[in-house]
Amino acid sequence: MRRLTIAEAIREALREEMRKDPNVILIGEDIGIPGGWGGPFTVTQGLAEEFGHERVIDTPISETGIVGMAIGAAIMGLRPVAEVQYCDFLFCAMDQIANQAAKLRYMSGGQIKIPLVLRAPTGATGRGAQHAQSLEGLFINISGLKIVAPSTPYDAKGLLKSSIRDDNPVLFFEHKLLYGSKGARKERGGVELLGEVPEEEYTIPLGVADIKREGKDITIVAKLLMLHRTLEAAEELERDGISVEVIDPRTLVPLDKETIINSVKKTNRILIVDECPKTGGWAAEISAIIVEEAMDYLDAPIKRLCTSDVPIPFSPVLEGYVIPTKDRIIQAVREMLG
Amino acid sequence: MIELSREKLLLLYRQMLSIRLFEDRVYQLFLLGMVPSTLHQYQGQEAVAVGVCAVLNRDDFITSTHRPHGHAIAKGVPMKRIAAELFGKVTGCCRAKGGSMHIGDYSVGMLPAIAIVGSGIPIANGVALAFKLRKTKQVVVSFFGDGATNNGSFHEALNMGAIYNLPVIYVCENNFYGASTHISKVMKLENIADRASAYGIPGVVVDGMDVLEVYRVASEAVNRAREGEGPTLIECKTYRYSGHSRSDPANYRPKEEVEFWKSRDPIFQFKKKLLELDVLSEKEDNRIRSEVEKEIEEAINFAIESPLPSPEIALEDVYA
Numbered sequence A: 001m002r003r004l005t006i007a008e009a010i011r012e013a014l015r016e017e018m019r020k021d022p023n024v025i026l027i028g029e030d031i032g033i034p035g036g037w038g039g040p041f042t043v044t045q046g047l048a049e050e051f052g053h054e055r056v057i058d059t060p061i062s063e064t065g066i067v068g069m070a071i072g073a074a075i076m077g078l079r080p081v082a083e084v085q086y087c088d089f090l091f092c093a094m095d096q097i098a099n100q101a102a103k104l105r106y107m108s109g110g111q112i113k114i115p116l117v118l119r120a121p122t123g124a125t126g127r128g129a130q131h132a133q134s135l136e137g138l139f140i141n142i143s144g145l146k147i148v149a150p151s152t153p154y155d156a157k158g159l160l161k162s163s164i165r166d167d168n169p170v171l172f173f174e175h176k177l178l179y180g181s182k183g184a185r186k187e188r189g190g191v192e193l194l195g196e197v198p199e200e201e202y203t204i205p206l207g208v209a210d211i212k213r214e215g216k217d218i219t220i221v222a223k224l225l226m227l228h229r230t231l232e233a234a235e236e237l238e239r240d241g242i243s244v245e246v247i248d249p250r251t252l253v254p255l256d257k258e259t260i261i262n263s264v265k266k267t268n269r270i271l272i273v274d275e276c277p278k279t280g281g282w283a284a285e286i287s288a289i290i291v292e293e294a295m296d297y298l299d300a301p302i303k304r305l306c307t308s309d310v311p312i313p314f315s316p317v318l319e320g321y322v323i324p325t326k327d328r329i330i331q332a333v334r335e336m337l338g
Numbered sequence B: 001m002i003e004l005s006r007e008k009l010l011l012l013y014r015q016m017l018s019i020r021l022f023e024d025r026v027y028q029l030f031l032l033g034m035v036p037s038t039l040h041q042y043q044g045q046e047a048v049a050v051g052v053c054a055v056l057n058r059d060d061f062i063t064s065t066h067r068p069h070g071h072a073i074a075k076g077v078p079m080k081r082i083a084a085e086l087f088g089k090v091t092g093c094c095r096a097k098g099g100s101m102h103i104g105d106y107s108v109g110m111l112p113a114i115a116i117v118g119s120g121i122p123i124a125n126g127v128a129l130a131f132k133l134r135k136t137k138q139v140v141v142s143f144f145g146d147g148a149t150n151n152g153s154f155h156e157a158l159n160m161g162a163i164y165n166l167p168v169i170y171v172c173e174n175n176f177y178g179a180s181t182h183i184s185k186v187m188k189l190e191n192i193a194d195r196a197s198a199y200g201i202p203g204v205v206v207d208g209m210d211v212l213e214v215y216r217v218a219s220e221a222v223n224r225a226r227e228g229e230g231p232t233l234i235e236c237k238t239y240r241y242s243g244h245s246r247s248d249p250a251n252y253r254p255k256e257e258v259e260f261w262k263s264r265d266p267i268f269q270f271k272k273k274l275l276e277l278d279v280l281s282e283k284e285d286n287r288i289r290s291e292v293e294k295e296i297e298e299a300i301n302f303a304i305e306s307p308l309p310s311p312e313i314a315l316e317d318v319y320a
């Protein structure tokens, strides 16, 4: 089967949905400029050429304006895919996201719907604290938003197509170090990620986790870059006879609790690895679910391996220290298995 | 032309040269893989940082952007501390926590640079408010790009600066591009300075390639601010020679445009003027250059020889 990068897979999803549905439009900074970048990570390259500047809308640096305009257009039945260049800039548009996109349908008693996708690159790449946050976990606290976080090209394409067709606001987080270097900006420390993506059309429903590796001794739940570090760790642990089951939730909201709980019932141990900060984070939510719904199956305390509760520091040595690594995942598993 | 002493003229020249040669050197080292991350460089815009900061006192403040190296040098952040920060070394001005986009040094009046476009402008107002309440006669300059003026922060801040009559100078470096986007695609006005009228403050356009013009306009604005007459918006028309960041080949710019602006190079023009005025000779120029080069090499060596931070310091500085 042919292999694509995540950037290519996302581009293909956008192209297919735009060909199929004239209501799908793109809104963002530097996404369609001739001779330009196709967005900060090349994802929209070629789309302005194919669909024109009416549907690939380059904007000023106006995040509130971008998200607000996308919301209004969505209410009127367009299907905007808006984007910010780094997810840190979601904060600039926080009112539109949290008070408007997430709530207008509810407040209207269900009169309107907001079929909007907001793409946001997440994760740390050595640029310092304002270009480094992993914010996908934070947004699960705002009811009314769906949160998607794909880790492979196959998942990215199928989930983006479903997100565009979904009638709700979807925040779609892409990890900067997973875009893959082919056709995308090469980031130091990036994963050379090519994945199989079939030619035929497919979608992946939101709310279905994927067991990325089967195992019996311990369950690890991880997403985005941490999923890949976990898979590497699992490979190494296997050589020592430790069998790790790795679950990729793929969407944080809605969350496929069942797959995670069933896995815990089988392995009786769970480690959550997350690039979001530990306190009040996504890993805490997963832990709480396990305590509430599968406590009796646990043979060891739940463990969270998360980014330290600090702004992400600049220097590579410091950044490396605060974010979970393969070695720290391995160490945590060994500790849990005694 | 404004009256400036020979020493002051030569200082302006030396500072512009320092920024240019520092940026060029850092770029070489970046290509060698010695500088982590990416860089947003300042070559071409030197007259703005230098012309403005030359008007300021050490205890006046500036806020800066993702493109802060020039502002930092002009405001007097020691070059070796800047270099060390870029290299991610513990001796850097922000202890290796900030990096290229967050260079700053409180002791010389530079807040850590702010890389969220537009976000430094309201903060500059707050600094100005403190000066105003304490009646210190200090002023603050907020540097930002053309792109920032399309962001809500800019508009909220200008209005508030205006109504509270704050001692702040808004310096917009209009280099005609926000990332890859030409200003004509995202703004209908010809001059950003016209936006000042919406807030009832003066707006001035100045040739940002002419350090003396920048100095003259900045002096007026700073005097106004010190006298309690409130803010000014200064738009400096300028150009960045490099791509937006060092991974940007800038293919969206016509070659002729780049050539046009390079033909108006602020350092070359100023040197010509100084030669004409007999303030500078070729010999003197060579001497200044080699002094500047020496300072840069010392700064770079300091950065290279400085230790990396010990990883645990990542957990420090979160709370006061």
Ligand SMILES: Cc1ncc(C[n+]2csc(CCOP(=O)(O)OP(=O)(O)O)c2C)c(N)n1
Pocket: A029, A061, A063, A085, A089, A092, B066, B067, B115, B116, B117, B118, B144, B145, B146, B147, B148, B149, B175, B177, B178, B179, B244
């Ligand atoms: C709020 C926000 N949106 C987007 C970005 C990404 N970004 C960084 S610099 C930049 C362009 C800024 O243009 P301008 O203000 O003209 O400054 P210049 O780079 O030309 O110095 C963009 C879009 C950002 N840092 N912050």
Ligand SMILES: [Mg+2]
Pocket: B145, B146, B147, B173, B174, B175, B176, B177, B178, B179
């Ligand atoms: Mg600009």
